Amino acid sequence: MIKEHYIADLKTINRATRFESTFLVQSKEIRSKKKSGEPYLVLRLADRTGVMDARMWDNVAAVAEVFENSDFVEIRGRVQDYNGQVQIVIGRLKVVPRPQIDPGEFLPRTSRNIDKMFGELLTTIDGFSNPHLKRLMSGIFRDKETARRFKQAPAASGMHHAWVGGLLEHVLSCLRVSKLLASHYSELDADLLASGVLLHDFGKIFELSVDHAIEYTDEGRLLGHIAMGSAWLERRCDEIEGFPPRLKTLLLHLVLSHHGKLEFGSPKQPLFPEALALHYIDDLDSRLEMMRAVTGEIVGERVWSQFHRGLDAIVLKKEAFLQQGSKTDTPQTSADPAQASSPPQHSPARTEPAPIAPPAGRHGQPAGPPALHPEPTPPPEMAQAESDETPSARPAPDLFSDPGSAGESRE
Numbered sequence: 001m002i003k004e005h006y007i008a009d010l011k012t013i014n015r016a017t018r019f020e021s022t023f024l025v026q027s028k029e030i031r032s033k034k035k036s037g038e039p040y041l042v043l044r045l046a047d048r049t050g051v052m053d054a055r056m057w058d059n060v061a062a063v064a065e066v067f068e069n070s071d072f073v074e075i076r077g078r079v080q081d082y083n084g085q086v087q088i089v090i091g092r093l094k095v096v097p098r099p100q101i102d103p104g105e106f107l108p109r110t111s112r113n114i115d116k117m118f119g120e121l122l123t124t125i126d127g128f129s130n131p132h133l134k135r136l137m138s139g140i141f142r143d144k145e146t147a148r149r150f151k152q153a154p155a156a157s158g159m160h161h162a163w164v165g166g167l168l169e170h171v172l173s174c175l176r177v178s179k180l181l182a183s184h185y186s187e188l189d190a191d192l193l194a195s196g197v198l199l200h201d202f203g204k205i206f207e208l209s210v211d212h213a214i215e216y217t218d219e220g221r222l223l224g225h226i227a228m229g230s231a232w233l234e235r236r237c238d239e240i241e242g243f244p245p246r247l248k249t250l251l252l253h254l255v256l257s258h259h260g261k262l263e264f265g266s267p268k269q270p271l272f273p274e275a276l277a278l279h280y281i282d283d284l285d286s287r288l289e290m291m292r293a294v295t296g297e298i299v300g301e302r303v304w305s306q307f308h309r310g311l312d313a314i315v316l317k318k319e320a321f322l323q324q325g326s327k328t329d330t331p332q333t334s335a336d337p338a339q340a341s342s343p344p345q346h347s348p349a350r351t352e353p354a355p356i357a358p359p360a361g362r363h364g365q366p367a368g369p370p371a372l373h374p375e376p377t378p379p380p381e382m383a384q385a386e387s388d389e390t391p392s393a394r395p396a397p398d399l400f401s402d403p404g405s406a407g408e409s410r411e
């Protein structure tokens, strides 16, 4: 089966153009129109070039139950700009059997060189001065099958780095940050922190499968990557004769505590400096990637993203914000030297943060800058209750729905 239209192309396609193409269903939700109660579909569609939200408004009953997440669907539709995002509007949808699918067309993949990234990781291990950690980590990452799986694994199913090679990209990024922190804070043991970084999400190679789509394995759903990774790590340590038991305990704690809190999936909170540093490095790297992704989806002159569940916020696209200011700000001119050295005076035309509630955005949506002490952003579930078939009343889409990790705010 030949795929003609990719998501990356759809972002710039003429909005009047009708197209047909096949996509992977990353998430599917059936919602009800507020007035009529009729169902409509909220989908997150993917191919190897990216992901895009989609809506199907009509004739939903006939197709809603015939496919699930990780299935492939051929759709006929068009794209529209809605609320600062490009969105597919589906006219017709049918399921495509998996044997007709080339998985390489649909699995998002890192744009970086996997072998080069993995080489940097091995070089770091070769530079360890702790002989026990060097032996353990070399044994793990120089094992051919383990390396193959690690290079392929995504870091998550949807929240961040959700692509082939995503785990390696995430770990390498964290590794570079860990070196910076260890060179600054003398209480941090660089080898121990780097080992924690390398191992913290190792369980993802067991938790997630990338055979056709990025999916949770049955064991992954039942046990999760923290439990799977720590059990596996314990066995690797025990295979090495004379591996210090207390060093093993520290490594296990690094894996078990890296999510920081019980409500985020960690059975223990970080209890020594390297564990604390690992938690914040991991959190920072995953959140920055989420911000990069959600601001990358903003189109046109909009400056605010949709609500992002993982970040629990809407996010500012600062380049658009500054550009908007350069169009509307009036340069200060004054002959008075005293005024010239005082703080800039804003012209009335400048977009100011709303003191209490955000003003309406360019397209009539609540998109203005948040107040200093904003009301808590309602979760997508609440927004859903307000849904209607009229575009102006539609809810903010649940951008990164991840049913496999319900209850986790991040991965």
Ligand SMILES: [Fe+2]
Residues within 6 Å of the ligand: 200, 201, 225, 258, 259, 411
């Ligand atoms: Fe994790």
Ligand SMILES: [Fe+2]
Residues within 6 Å of the ligand: 155, 170, 200, 201, 282, 286, 411
């Ligand atoms: Fe992580």
